[in-house]
Amino acid sequence: MKIKKPVIVEELDIIEDSQFIIDNIKSNGEDIENTHFKDLYITNEDISDISIGSTIFENCKFMDCDFEKTNFVDVIFKSCDLSNSNFSNGYFNRCEFTSCKLIGANLYNSVFKEISMTNCNLQYANFDNASLNKVFIEESDMSNANITESKLKDFQSNGARFINTNFFKTSLKGIDFTKSEMAGIIVSNNYSELSGIIINPIQAADLAKLLGAIIK
Numbered sequence: 001m002k003i004k005k006p007v008i009v010e011e012l013d014i015i016e017d018s019q020f021i022i023d024n025i026k027s028n029g030e031d032i033e034n035t036h037f038k039d040l041y042i043t044n045e046d047i048s049d050i051s052i053g054s055t056i057f058e059n060c061k062f063m064d065c066d067f068e069k070t071n072f073v074d075v076i077f078k079s080c081d082l083s084n085s086n087f088s089n090g091y092f093n094r095c096e097f098t099s100c101k102l103i104g105a106n107l108y109n110s111v112f113k114e115i116s117m118t119n120c121n122l123q124y125a126n127f128d129n130a131s132l133n134k135v136f137i138e139e140s141d142m143s144n145a146n147i148t149e150s151k152l153k154d155f156q157s158n159g160a161r162f163i164n165t166n167f168f169k170t171s172l173k174g175i176d177f178t179k180s181e182m183a184g185i186i187v188s189n190n191y192s193e194l195s196g197i198i199i200n201p202i203q204a205a206d207l208a209k210l211l212g213a214i215i216k
Helices: 018-026 201-211
Strands: 013-015 032-038 041-043 051-058 061-063 071-078 091-098 111-118 131-138 151-158 161-163 181-183
Touching: 018 041, 181 201
Parallel strands: 013 032, 032 051, 041 061, 051 071, 071 091, 091 111, 111 131, 131 151, 161 181
Antiparallel strands: none
């Protein structure tokens, strides 16, 4: 699957002052574009309901911040920590996440299009009621994440971990998990989520336990 890469202009304004976001964006509600943020550390700030485009975040930490209803278009996140921040009702299009932490991040009811996540920690992240279209998860950990009542289309993974991941009421039809690790996932009592799922023999043996089967 080919994912469209973020479109970033050649010359970006470099910002290394955390107060810039707090003063110019939080206070004035200004959008962000054509900017390269480096080494920022921001915690417990409201940066919601704005648009961010053609921007790079590198080695930035946004801890417990509120990005609700924020649009991210053509954005690159490199070595960033976004753990426990709120991205609910957000929109992500042509974005890359590389070596990032999103542990416990709230991505509820968000839309993802043309997204790649490589070497990321997404444990306990919340993707409930989200739409994931053309999303590639590589060498990343989605253990204990919630992906319930969500829509997956052209969702692909390679070397990812889905341990105890909650897929309740999310159809996995046509989704290929054979190149990733999957075990102990959570689904509904009628196992309807598993219809049409593509798995390898080891994964099949684990899923058989959901049905009460005994494998010898």
